[in-house]
Amino acid sequence: MTDKPRILVVGAGAIGSFYGAILKRAGCEVGVVLRSDYDAVKEGGFRFTSPLGELSWQPDRVYRADEKPDRFPDYVLLCVKVLPGVDRAALVRPWMGEHTGLVLIENGLDIERDLAEAFPEHPLVSCLAFIAVSRTGPGEIHHQAYGQLVMGNFPAGFDGHCRRLSSLFREGGIDVNDSEAVVGERWRKCVWNAPFNPLSVLCNGADTLSILDAPGGEDLVRTMMEEVMAVAAADGYPLPDDLVEKNLVGTRKMGAYKNSMALDYLNDRPIELDAILGNVVAIAQRLGVPVPHLTTVLTALRIRYQ
Numbered sequence: 001m002t003d004k005p006r007i008l009v010v011g012a013g014a015i016g017s018f019y020g021a022i023l024k025r026a027g028c029e030v031g032v033v034l035r036s037d038y039d040a041v042k043e044g045g046f047r048f049t050s051p052l053g054e055l056s057w058q059p060d061r062v063y064r065a066d067e068k069p070d071r072f073p074d075y076v077l078l079c080v081k082v083l084p085g086v087d088r089a090a091l092v093r094p095w096m097g098e099h100t101g102l103v104l105i106e107n108g109l110d111i112e113r114d115l116a117e118a119f120p121e122h123p124l125v126s127c128l129a130f131i132a133v134s135r136t137g138p139g140e141i142h143h144q145a146y147g148q149l150v151m152g153n154f155p156a157g158f159d160g161h162c163r164r165l166s167s168l169f170r171e172g173g174i175d176v177n178d179s180e181a182v183v184g185e186r187w188r189k190c191v192w193n194a195p196f197n198p199l200s201v202l203c204n205g206a207d208t209l210s211i212l213d214a215p216g217g218e219d220l221v222r223t224m225m226e227e228v229m230a231v232a233a234a235d236g237y238p239l240p241d242d243l244v245e246k247n248l249v250g251t252r253k254m255g256a257y258k259n260s261m262a263l264d265y266l267n268d269r270p271i272e273l274d275a276i277l278g279n280v281v282a283i284a285q286r287l288g289v290p291v292p293h294l295t296t297v298l299t300a301l302r303i304r305y306q
């Protein structure tokens with residue numbers, strides 16, 4: 001018997017298998033729901049390369065997406081890409097027992113609302129991942145660097161579920177930043193993602209330094225970041241004035257880096273355009289905040305992806 005919660009990862013790709021590995025290291029029973037990687041993971045588990053050392057693991061349960069659970073988990077970790085046409089509430093519904101909490105580890109802004117409406121009686125924990133990790137083959141994951149999570153309840157607060165999960169993630173070896181205002185943290189992350197991710201796609205998968213070093217590149221990124229800051233403030237989440245300059249300095253220090261959207265583009269996968277940029281522009285329009293640069297980049301990408 002263990003007092004550690006039972007976890008089920010829905011969408012065990014790069015992020016889901018990484019944070020599943022961390023919770024497994026913390027002593028939780030961890031299962032996964034898989035589509036394309038089912039056979040490989042059932043047979044050989046997840047095989048990792050990581051600066052954190054040996055993270056390879058065999059899930060305690062491996063389900064196909066159309067199976068039914070033999071027992072409900074304490075927490076479902078939802079780690080799919082946030083894409084139009086993907087009904088994430090429908091995806092998790094079969095796996096949610098009466099007392100199951102829902103934990104999102106996904107990028108984007110305003111991505112929790114549908115799930116909060118679909119599961120009003122269930123705890124909802126929203127997490128942001130600061131990590132570079134990718135799937136290199138079926139069941140094969142390359143963790144390049146970092147891993148910190150920022151976590152809190154949606155829309156606000158930090159309850160006992162957050163406390164329990166955040167201490168388990170720490171026990172598994174990663175940093176967690178506890179937040180009472182996770183929506184504000186989503187805005188803060190968006191200040192970085194909303195310019196860099198879409199620009200990298202418009203620039204054929206360019207890395208961060210190529211974007212910043214192009215003539216006018218840094219100015220464009222700065223202006224887009226300032227527009228996101230203005231929308232965040234109008235939405236009730238003012239961010240520190242020096243965030244833009246800190247982001248620019250920090251990005252240069254990180255060295256050339258290809259974000260998750262650049263990798264999706266380069267691998268011919270759909271991109272999370274609405275979650276990362278479209279929702280910012282939609283909120284800006286609702287609140288009457290002018291965001292001409294964000295709108296231009298969004299429109300250019302919509303033309304490209306229509």
Ligand SMILES: NC(=O)C1=CN([C@@H]2O[C@H](COP(=O)(O)OP(=O)(O)OC[C@H]3O[C@@H](n4cnc5c(N)ncnc54)[C@H](OP(=O)(O)O)[C@@H]3O)[C@@H](O)[C@H]2O)C=CC1
Nearest residue numbers: 011012013014015035036065079080106107131132133260
């Ligand atoms: N990778 C990174 O470094 C970072 C990623 N993020 C965010 O984390 C989230 C997850 O990204 P990431 O892990 O990289 O993406 P991946 O594409 O690696 O993983 C997504 C997983 O979801 C699975 N999936 C999708 N639909 C279903 C379904 N119906 N049933 C079962 N499984 C399904 C996919 O399976 P299948 O192969 O069958 O499609 C895949 O295994 C995104 O929001 C991303 O922006 C945030 C920070 C960094």
Ligand SMILES: CC(C)(CO)C(=O)C(=O)O
Nearest residue numbers: 129130131132259260261
């Ligand atoms: C912050 C960063 C760059 C990696 O954690 C990310 O969110 C992404 O790659 O989309």
